[in-house]
Amino acid sequence: MTLPGFALAVHVLSVVWWIGGLAFVTLVFLPALRRELDDDPPRLFEAIEHRFSLQARIALILTGLSGFYLLYAFDAWAWLALPRFWWLQAMIGYWLLFALALFVAEPLGLMQRLFFGARDPNRAWRYFHALHAALLAGGAVIIAAAVAANHGL
Template sequence: MEYNSFIIARALHIVAIVMWIGGVAFVTTVLIPSIRSAKSIDNKLHLFEMLEGKFGFQAKLTTVITGVSGFYMLDVMNAWATMNWWIHIMIFVWFIFTLVLFILEPLILHRWFHQQAEKNIEKAFFYLQWMHTILLSISLIAVFCGVAGAHGFFF
């Protein structure tokens, strides 16, 4: 029974990561650049907040599923003391996103971005894209290292 639970946890973990990091990739490489380059959009800030807000719920849900399933798998494998370095990278990325999504964004970042956009919308969206690019980059590195490491590749 425990083995079946582990398989389900791993499958949920992977699906959640695909939804989460795939969404970050879309926001970073499609949504923000499209809004930045659009000349015919009257209220870029409103459009971004509306569209990205829809993704915000998905991102929160999938990071929770990722965390619960990941920590469950570590517990089942009794791997806390023997974690490979690539697991630390995955936990670090999960922690950063969890911190941003559940604490920094609602308490600080949303208001800060709105204030910056009112001052200079182009500069605000430049910083937004830059921050998303960094988050996406470390996420993809973590995914690469996690998949390679889980399949026996040693760096």
């Protein structure tokens, strides 16, 4: 296996881990928290999120490193200026958004204060869930566009 082939495998696997985790949180965990599981959703969310956040951070780092290497290995920097590679620009922006969330906003407690410090907890949970749903939808569109573009569609 070549180094670019290995980097591509790492990239795809780390994206699957990252977005798969986002899908689980959005489609299974948050709805269960809001409706069924616990009288203190923030406490349970913190307990489980704490276990997943390290995995998400590692997946995000691997995604970024492998993606940067792939741009370098294929000398694809010029692609960033071409409109037909909008999905690549979107992918980088999406990654940057998550990097800011996981490595800046979360450690500073901004997400905690924004959502769990609200006066109306039910409304805060709805917004939190809607944010996750929008992020998941955006990720799905970007992934589908990247796969389609790379397979001649």
